[in-house]
Amino acid sequence: MRALGSEDSQLETKNTAVLPPGPAGLPVVGNLLQFRRDPLAFVSGVQRSFGRVATMRMARLPIVMFFRPEHVRYFLVEQARNFTSSQFNINLRRLLGDGLLTTDGEFHRQQRRLIQPAFHKRRVEGYAGIMVQHTQEMLDAWQPGERLDMAQAMRDLTLRIVAKSLFDVDIQQNHPELGASFTNVIENPVQSPFSVRALPINLPFTPYGKHMQGKRTLDAYVYALIEERRASGRDTGDVLSMLLAAREDDVTMTDQQVRDQTMTLFAAGHETTANALTWTFYLLSEHPAVREKLLAELHTVLASRAPTVDDLPQLPYLDWVISESMRLYPPAWTQGRCAIEPFELEGYHFPAKTVVMFSQWVIHRLPDIWGDPDTFRPERWDPAHAQKVPPGAYFPFGAGPRMCIGMPFAQLEARLLLATILQRYAPRLAPGYPVVPRPRVTLRPKYGIQMMLEPTIARAPAIAASA
Template sequence: MSQDIFELPSPEGNSIVGNLADLGQDPLGFLTKCAGEYGDIVPLRLGLTPACFLTKPEYIEQVLKDRILFVKSKGLRTLRTLLGEGLLSSEGDYWYRQRRLIQPVFSQKRIAGYGQIMVDYTGQMLDTWQNGETRNVHDDMMRLTLNIVMKCLFNEDVTEGTAKEVAHALDVTMHWFESKRKQGYFVLEWFPRPENIRYRNAIQKMDKSIYDIISQRRASGEEPGDLLSMLMQVKDEDDGAQMTDKQLRDEVATLMLAGHETTANTLSWTWMLLSQHPEVQNKLLQELKEVLEDRSPTVADIPKLRYTDMVIKEAMRLYPPVSTMAREASQDCEIGGYQVPAGCNIMMSQWVMHRSPRYFEEAEKFQPERWANDLEKRLTKGVYFPFGDGPRVCIGKGFALMEAVLLLATIAQKFELSIVPDYAIVPQPSITLRPEYGIKVTLKKR
């Protein structure tokens, strides 16, 4: 007979809010401690919500594979104002229809066409960099990846105003979500608190910009081959229906968040790690010289930039784009023979699994070489999942990896980035894993 998960050993919590305070104050530290001190399933209580934390790869894989039994968590549902019914937040048959419609837009052949945009925009940014200056490279990476995703989505250098509205809305959302997480998602969004008003206003301005672009595109009838025109053209195989303006808006907002924030963070952490490990930086430069000589990289070079790819994989292991994800049990079920009640919040942490000494030798060390000989394929499913897994694996995974490799190669060829001494770099586990105060670096022209 299966055992109730809440009979398993668990960390002590506050009598009223349970483990919510520990999770709110230091989520990465708390979950790492849970993984080290308890079993494969760690029962938790988050206020009135029953929860558990999974540390066994097979259990994580079971949850990520079953999109019907395990739906997106309450935490992510708080982002509906931003994401609407986009792929990241929708469920059930609606999600399945949208995923099926959008999948061809992200075929490897299609996204390869965006490689030149990525390299060109990076070159434009580098033209503004000066030898010896100090910059917040996280701000630079955020601006660059947003400009790239806007160009790929709308095939135009979107006006400074539009890009600003989007950047502002995404930034406000991150801070708003972080404050909600610390409060256990208790504060209702409609309540007229200043941060709620600021959040709604930022989304309204962003929405106006997106709807204006959709409206102009419909009126002109142009099909420039960007992501928006592809999304506008796709038809449902069953009934021939196309996406409404609202559906387009939701998917565009989702792509803007997922398509720039995660890559910007990955690259920011990569610059920090390279600055701390000159031997890795030297090996990277050696590969770039051998493969590219002095020319800019192209999509065709990516299969040969193997060490560059390993550097990105290792950066995403130590600093995953998303540090923790959660699902909610839609009905009573079993995980690994343990009873899990409906409504239970099931937590999984890339941060914890990626740094586990059970699966990685010298797990805390930055060693890109570990990814040689197809380590990713040899790892047990549920150990390394920077883009999630199962049917809801990130649809833009190919786009993001291509972008990260091309941007890293283009920038590393021209500049060495050194962290400003004694600058506090603090991981902030919000929707994504950001450096809370950015990453200050000094530039040195090569």
């Protein structure tokens, strides 16, 4: 254990706490620059050097990084009530307001109860038709041999699907600018624990200006949507109607509250799934044997027809490919919490307000758990000879009471979209194209992923039989 120096820690000066040791940093900024330069390499390196736990300093804010599956269980499941999401979500909160992702305590629990019915299995399965139909429309516009940015294509598609499924609107036709607005807000954080606060210079080319422009566009769209639905009195049975009809002690939700939940579902409901699909296409392109096996399974079960919910139990390999892709490239690459009360862990006493972080990127690649962590091997998810994955070691959707509410939606969507697209095209990475993961709120490819659309040749029965 190491006593902290006197100059570098807000928590330490307030609480005289002894925090676990961590990587050396610079005066004033601490580890901020190292982290900003390459967050994935930095957190992985810290884990390799310090093992189970380490403290990094984002300027004056110490963040304690925990690296073991049992820690994930502790923060997200066993002691979930002692930890809030607030500190980690400062930037998101500017866009999402008091939505499900960015609130805590009783308010969060009440809102979650309200929204939960929209994500029940039966309800979600009812969206399968929209998912497949929108994908087919996208495919009809694609040309064999065409080169495109798969990341962009998947973002456009998943945004369209979430808008139609949850809010009954077609945004492709009327509002193609919304996707770019989300990107502007996410790529230009105004304030987060990992960045220097953006200067509030509101010009079209400054980060602050881009953030504000994106937010204005999104706000205008969502408020207009609410106003139109309230005015029409239409109940379409979708999430927006549910929110507008919600009542507690005879009080209905204000426009601002409906806006915050709507914006949260729009944002959380497309970007993550788009990233999961993009990374999966990339991995399949890099691993032809896996791609062939998957194409053979699709051919055997579907024989070129569109997939339905009932087909999914017959497509286990599809499922393993997606699970393995989200292990190596988790769309939510890290999570954080802030302690309400002091807590004890790993032999340390942590004061109230300690900020903790645990990263899917690191824990999904711990060698003592995964054996060959860097290998893309979907077979590791085969229940017949699955390796034992300890609780908390794999958590792409989080865990506990705040586990992703959209998980059933995302899992259905990822499988249906992948199956539908792969039956027509087996996209290949454009030769020499640089693929660099860029961890922001989600794990995106920094330069997108340019892929060539190679038509899927019908699988010969012999190949299918050998799968």
